[in-house]
Amino acid sequence: MLKFLQLTLDLFEAAPPPAAAPVSAPAPAPQPVPAAVPAEPLDAVLAPATFHHPRxxxxxxxxxxxxxxxxxxxxRRSIGFLVGAEGLTVSAPTWVPLREVDAAVQEKSGWILxxxxxxxxxxxxxxxxxxxWKDGASFPFLGEPVxxxxxxRRxxxxVLNTDAQALPGVPRLTLHVGLPQDAAPEKIRDVVQAWLMRQARRLFTERLDHFAPLLSVQWRKLALSNAGTRWGTAHSDGTIRLNWRLVHFRLPVIDYVVAHELSHLRVMDHSPRFWDTVAxxxxxxxxxxxxxxDEALPAW
Structure with a gap:
């Protein structure tokens, strides 16, 4: 912040000489006026947004x-649009000319952006x-921080400890990992992931057994997956594949995915009849x- 300082000088003299004429201070030399700096274009200040698919x-x-x-x-029969973690993918039949693809992309611009x-x-x-990954790291388990x-010594x-003192703003769950304080981050991550996968298999089996009779279906095999974009799949032979990272979510969200996949054993598509079955x-x-x-999970 600029500070302005006003300095006043008071001169006291006994008797100024009468013949002394007032001396005028020389006029300050005119300062050159700086040339106006042209305004920078807005496009140069605010870089336009860009999206770039790696392929x-x-x-x-x-x-x-x-x-x-x-x-x-x-x-395929028509032009298709898919927006994933990597960006936009456009698929088109072999007989569709590129100009029609370009026009379709422009027409869908609002949805794409x-x-x-x-x-x-x-x-x-x-x-x-x-x-x-270190001592004191936090991760979500069934919607709660651990x-x-x-x-x-463990x-x-x-081992999950639920007896920790519950203080305001402090997680009440602690996972005691049998590793020294100087353990490598990768080792800590692997032990925690193995524990989470065991919890996932136990919990998913329990929820499958709960919902299968309600939907009048029978599942035969549970497989855990680590897919990046798919939470579960169902096969007509009764095999259910569920992403182990679902254990980060609250139980109602897990139940939705379990019910979703079991419903596919009755309706193997996403028709209105399928969603009525889920409901x-x-x-x-x-x-x-x-x-x-919408919920963001930690990246492993």
């Missing part, structure tokens, strides 16, 4: 936003939730489905 082979400018996307030729921005925000939230405690493996056991599935999409 991009085509590009477009949508409402001033540069989008480099992956373009694929597929055996909204999906790309949502995917970017989700990626940023996931990056912010990245876990630093604190990692490195405790070599032997090998990990018989999970009436608020739409809200839970939104939580599954």
């Amino acid at each position: 991009a082979n085509r590009q477009a400018t949508l409402a001033g936003t540069f989008v480099a996307y992956e373009f694929r030729r597929r055996r 909204a999906k790309l921005e949502a995917a970017r925000q989700r990626h940023d939230r996931m990056a912010a939730a990245r876990i630093e 604190i990692v405690v490195l405790d070599p 032997g090998t493996g990990a 018989t056991v999970v009436p608020d599935y739409a809200q839970l489905r939104g939580q599954l999409k």
